[in-house]
Amino acid sequence: MAALLVWIGLMGVAVLRRERVAGALSGSLEDRVALATLVGGLATVWVWSWRDVAKPPFRWLGVSQWALAGRAFARNRLAVLGAIGILGLYLIALLTPFLAPADPALLGDLLTELLAPPSETHLLGTDHFARDVLSRVLYGARVSLLIGFVAVGISVTVGTLLGAVAGSLGGWVDTIVMRFVDMVISFPQLVLLITIIALFEPSIFLIVAVLGLTQWTGTARLVRGEVLSLREREYVQAAQALGFSRWRIIIAHLIPNVLGPVTVAATLGIGNTIVLEAGLSFLGLGVQPPMASWGTMVADGRNVMLQAWWLSTFPGLAIVVTVLCFNLVGDGLRDALDPRLRR
């Protein structure tokens, strides 16, 4: 069912925007990425649908923890909805060059089209530069999702590494790392962010890096805790007793067990990061023009909220929907991965 919708959507894009699609091959990198996404998406859905027809209804073969979790997740309607939402968002972000009706940076006629309300020519209205809000929201998706994804990637990597090192080595390494974590964690993250951003020229790289590097503490604590408790579990001790190497134990036992909670944390973290970036934009420290994230758009649009509500409302809703989807998936994963919470 979902596959069919995706297929119809993709075909729709291909047909309705055929001129843009045709020109994409010789276009810029992002045009080509969009084209690849379109072709790839269509092919994947097509192959997938054949699998459905060719094979008997899918049946869970193994009863591994992952399979059980997968089944639990699939039963959680909200989580599945969230997952579909995220998939959709990423498709939209990648296909933006085909979807956007206008160039997001194109200044319109400043005298006649300034702050025009939603209409047929501009579905979501225009902004204080007479730019098309729909196009800007579509392009903003890439910026916001990118920030969320990369920043969380950084924080999860750093957090997992430090947490695992602290947990498995113990001793003074553990003490130093955890004291540092305590210090960072007991301080309002926003204040830390502002202080660091004040140091440098705000750019998207800085923001991503800073968001990533201030959020790893939670993950580090989580991973350390898991590692410590795992060390005491029977099967790990059994593996040790059997003389398995340290690395084998880490790879075979620790990582799979830590992966679950970390995935949950990461999913929730992406949502948090997007909201946080919006907050930075409110303080004038977010992504700088001409690049625009949803956060910048909401923050800039708030000044004319009474007069041109569409300016902040649509990017704001985009944030809400995105963060909601990530949180639903995160919650679903948590429920699914924790056997005690399964129904």
Add this chain to the structure above:
Amino acid sequence: MHRYLARRTAAAIPLVLGIATIVFFVISLAPGDPTQVLVSPGMRPEVIAQVRANFGLDQPLPVRYVRWLGALLTGDLGYSYSHGRPVLEVIGQILPNTLLLSAAALLVAFAAGVLIGIVQSLRQYSITDQALSVLALFFYSMPSFWLALMLILVFALFARNVWEWPIYFPPSGTRSIEYATLGPFERIADRIRYMTLPVTSLALVLAAGIARYTRGSMLEVIRQDYVRTARAKGLPESRVVFKHALRNALIPVITLLGLYLPVLFSGTVFIETVFGWPGMGKTIVDAIGTRDYPLVMGTSLIFGAMVVLGNLIADMLYAVVDPRIRYE
């Protein structure tokens, strides 16, 4: 217990000092200093030098740090450049505002969050459960400044000017102009009226997390043997839930108190700005902007101390709720 408290407090001091030190050096590395905002071409270099000397900014960084640290030991947090008065005095005047706001928000958030969490856990996977999840997440997903502005639009502007409700909430401020002339009960009502919107915006964001946590915790507890036993004994469901399950389910929720304080304080930055509520969050951001080092460090110290204190309180509550936990 006392020894435990003493030990925790002793451990907290270097922690808090560490935070302030990091902040001091980071902010001092940033280009610009408090005199930078004083830019008028009439100010010749010698005048600027004089201002810097009056501020003690002509001293090298380590000297300033040591001086600050030395003064701190005597209970002096130094002078705020941007406020033109001792940091301690500035904090003394704004801290109560932030504490009031935060305490009220925590109270509301915990009450609402725990309630929603219980309802959800009792009806796991039902429409109610999912609707509440989505609703809570909806507010949680909104950038807090946006949520705050929306509340102002709806409950101040539209409520008063468009729908003409008998009660609307003022968009900003901590009390009305006539406050001094009001009687004691009117004063309380006045303050509550002014606090409603900021507290709601802060609490809505926190409540979602608390609800989620309570729900998970309850679900876990409800599956435990002693709850099954209680049910099997034929105890009424309400008694099972509130007497047996809730008490145990709340234990992990208490940890959130400590965890959420930094989140709450980050939130106050936006809420205080939007609602013109003079407090620590707004002050620290302004202080960073104006490179008001003493104020930045002073507020950092207080923030850090409050978080440490919050965690201590959470630990003690833990011991109260869970008799199995003993501190030594």
Add this chain to the structure above:
Amino acid sequence: MNTGAAGLTLAVSTLFAACGGDYGGGGGVATADFGRFCEEALARVDAFIGRAESEWSAPDSTRYGGTAVVGAIGELTNGMNHFVTSNYETNDHQQFVNLMTLLQYDSTLAMQPYLAESWEVDDLEDPSTITFHVRPDVFWHDGFKVDAEDVAFTYRTITDTATAYPNLSMFDHYVRGPEGVEVIDSLTVRIRLARPHAEYMDPWPSVVIMPHHLLEDVPVTQLQQHPYGTQCPVGNGPFVFVEHRPQESWMFKANPVFPNVLGGRPHLDRYVYRVIPEQTTLLTDLLTENIDVYINPRADQAPQIEASPRLTLLHYTWPAYTLVAWNSRRPWFADARVRRAMSIAVDRRKIVEAQLRGYGSLANTGVNPLHFAYDPSLADELAYAPVVARRLLEEAGWLDRDRDGLRENADGEPFEFTLKYNQGNQRRADIAEIMQAQLAEVGVRVRPQVLEFGTMIAQMTSQERDFDAAIFGWNTGIGRLDETALFHSDKAGEPYAMTGTNDPRIDQLLDTLQLVIDREDAARFWHEYQQVILEQQPYTYIYFDDRLDGVNKRLRGVQMDARGEWINIKDWWIPAEERRGSGS
């Protein structure tokens, strides 16, 4: 950011600089102890004003009474301590609300007596002394009489470099320190000029007289930390300090002993200044009548205010402009033709229309519309003309030699520069974006770069002059206009000579303009000067934006213009039936 007449000041509206933004206090310096100064001062004010209040009866109950609430985004930094104030709104409160100046501008910008009942200049052609006669009927709010000693004390203190008075440059042509001032008798004081200047009277409508009897014993370097300003100001103006809640509000009440000749006791009982840092909130506060005046709303908020039947929008010309400074030390901007090309390749008129929506005008030089030498016809000389811009660039040797759409000079160096602007200012970000788009059309690549305000200013004012081009603003104030610090080649090493302008005609005209007292003669030189500026284009001038104010109609008699928002606050009144708490 500055007093009306104090030369040029950077007009800042960054998020941070908007509130606070000034200084005061001594980090690392031991906290000074001022003991019970405030308690004692406030007790004396209570006693004196309390007695006067009980003796006063309202001549007219419809006009006298009520509270007016004004909302603005920033705190009145440093409060009523004039010695250390550089904040614009704060200065206004000192001049018009809590304290007094010797002279005041009237609506034609002519000087009128205020705290001084009259003044004399020894020789109008070649002035060397000014004698002020202080009014005999003005009291400090604690009961002391205002006298010549107060003026002398104020003069000595602000001209002492150790005070670090922000507008010290106003007194460049005066004899500074104790030698510059002489008390003739208890109400007469004489000030000495060091050398003539065209606008020698210029400081007096903005210098606020401070209480000698309270602050004389304070070492000047400690004035910044003194509690007088923010905790217990004792003024002499129409309003008496009541309460200050930091970052929240200031409350003042009517002064019952304000001289009748100057209007007597103000009509309002109370006046409240509220700090509301978020502009959207300020607008809703005004719309829901939580505040009566919204100081300086954004132009894009104007339609909302105009649409409300309960509100009026005041707007008036303001002597502040936005500009793009070119660093002529860089290879691209050494040639005046290139700078001219930059100016005409950008459709400045369109920027003005889109950003200001009619509340402001195109700027062509730094001479503002309030100045006697202002000439609006200059606009035509730099009208939008991309074709001419391309030609000028070609004449200056910038051609697209390798056909990549970007111009290069003979050495193959591409025309690609960084345009800096400060954070938190949407309009400047927007200008950068438009310039990037429009300059690309004439083969020039612009890289906009946003910086924190303090950082940007530090880079531009440092000896390294670390910028190619930058967008910022100046607030010149009314009264004296002197661009020596910006464009005179003698000042090349000083902070504000950012452009590195070196033109003998500019130097000569700037020197002359300082000395010509007669306005008609001066206008001729100003005209010539502006022609040279148009040709040289050290800056590309963008616009003078109007100052806006939203005012609730229940507040009557409000007059606001370039002299300040609070000029006639003592005449504001609210009809009895429309006051707060009167049931309407």
